Amino acid sequence: MRVALVGPAHPYKGGGARHTTELAHRLTAVGHPTVIESWLAQYPALLYPGTQTLDSGEGEPFPGTRRHLAWYRPDGWLRAGRRLAADADLVVLTVFSPVQVPAYLGVLAGIRGRTRVVALCHNVLPHERRAVDVSLMRALLRRCDAVLTHTPEQARLARGLVGGRGDVRTAALPPHLPTHPPSHGPPDRPRPSDTDAADGVRRLLFFGLVRPYKGVDVLLRALAAGPPDVHLTVAGEFWGGPAELAALAADLGVADRVELRSGYVPVEDMAALFAAADAVVLPYRSATATQNVWLAHEHGRPVIATRTGGLPDHVREGVDGLLCAPGDTIDLARAITEFAAGDTAQRLRRGVRPVDPEPYWRSYLDTLLA
Structure with missing residues (x-):
């Protein structure tokens, strides 16, 4: 054909x-x-x-x-x-x-x-x-x-x-x-110890195009409601610019724990970006299908995601990630708190497998x- x-x-x-x-x-x-x-x-x-x-x-x-x-x-x-x-x-x-x-x-x-x-x-x-x-x-x-x-x-x-x-x-x-x-192979996956930082800080990454339906504002509010030793990087193109989210972070008192990295992330920069994070967060209000769960897993990182669209189909709750309700600040803060506690981050990272x-x-x- x-x-x-x-x-x-x-x-x-x-x-x-x-x-x-x-x-x-x-x-x-x-x-x-x-x-x-x-x-x-x-x-x-x-x-x-x-x-x-x-x-x-x-x-x-x-x-x-x-x-x-x-x-x-x-x-x-x-x-x-x-x-x-x-x-x-x-x-x-x-x-x-x-x-x-x-x-x-x-x-x-x-x-x-x-x-x-x-x-x-x-x-x-x-x-x-x-x-x-x-x-x-x-x-x-x-x-x-x-x-x-x-x-x-x-x-x-x-x-x-x-x-x-x-x-x-x-x-x-x-x-x-x-x-x-010209390779079709997976990107280099960081070693499991890459983010075992001595400072006790857990680092989260939101990756991709930043638009209202993706819920970064909910994530900032959940960050403010969660433990103080969790930091966040938001990396990608901001639909309309980062000023509104920067102002929200300041109003919530978390600006010192949030990095807004505005601009498209080229493929050659992805390994270092994911290696610096303990988990990828997908706080979408709504979704159809996304590659970002698999992308996180290819880089050896667990995922905190909402139960919307195809996201929960690719996150094994308690094995390689955590799930929460979409648009729910309290439930997302609960998931972040659970992730940051004890050895949860290391345990979930050990459960991550690249997709076939x-x-x-x-x-x-x-x-x-x-």
Whole structure:
């Protein structure tokens, strides 16, 4: 089967680009000729204030990548659709945001039903929605032959939008962790003793794009309510800047225990960042699927996470991490206190194992190709 993936790839950064690229490599490896129809310009800067591209990749680039799509060239959307209709047996639209919908509708107009189209939804609807988002996603999903989601909750959302008109399936998001190209191997994992500090301080890490739904404000409040010998680093791009969270930390009296490290973290800096932490904290109010549990485990670190989306599926309570209720400052403070007490940190770290990606990818490809 000839497959075309429409979505971000290098030089775009982040999990979406890594997933599209890894999916292309794996489809090719099992005998399906694949191309990536990627972006020359994916979003207007006004809608995505962070840095969109990188000079160096976060994995092995896929050689069959074309970069012709641009958000400001509707004629290019139509041309891409006509080309895909002629060259592919299956077109996969990778969906991250309703902002993509106008371009994808243009691609579908070019395809004109001449080949099968699957919407691969990383998010069926945004965590922080606008009034128009539901209408846009309904228009897109009803024009596709099938929809693939990553959690049962997302599948229910998709079924509500297609109204019984489409084939909606679920497959767990497989691991697509950042690596130094050209290697597909895991990053260097720090030794278990790396954070056995003599000062008795426990160091927590929040890693990734900082947006309201990820609950960093809840984490700061929980830090203030928990033991005083716990410090926190927040590392990643801050949606709208770090000033609001810095002011909250100061108001809560924890500014001296919080480091706000603003900016995208390149893959070459990740090992040192994770090695300096005792645990990774994912205080999300809501979630679909994330790589950050697996990323923490690849670096040998346990996880404190909320029970939302796919997070609890990958944290073994009391073995390699702790779970708490989403949006609940008191319960998160309880988990942090439990982690900091006695030998809990060392015990959980001993329970951490890196993920085996192969079973996840076999199931994922089977579902997608079906």
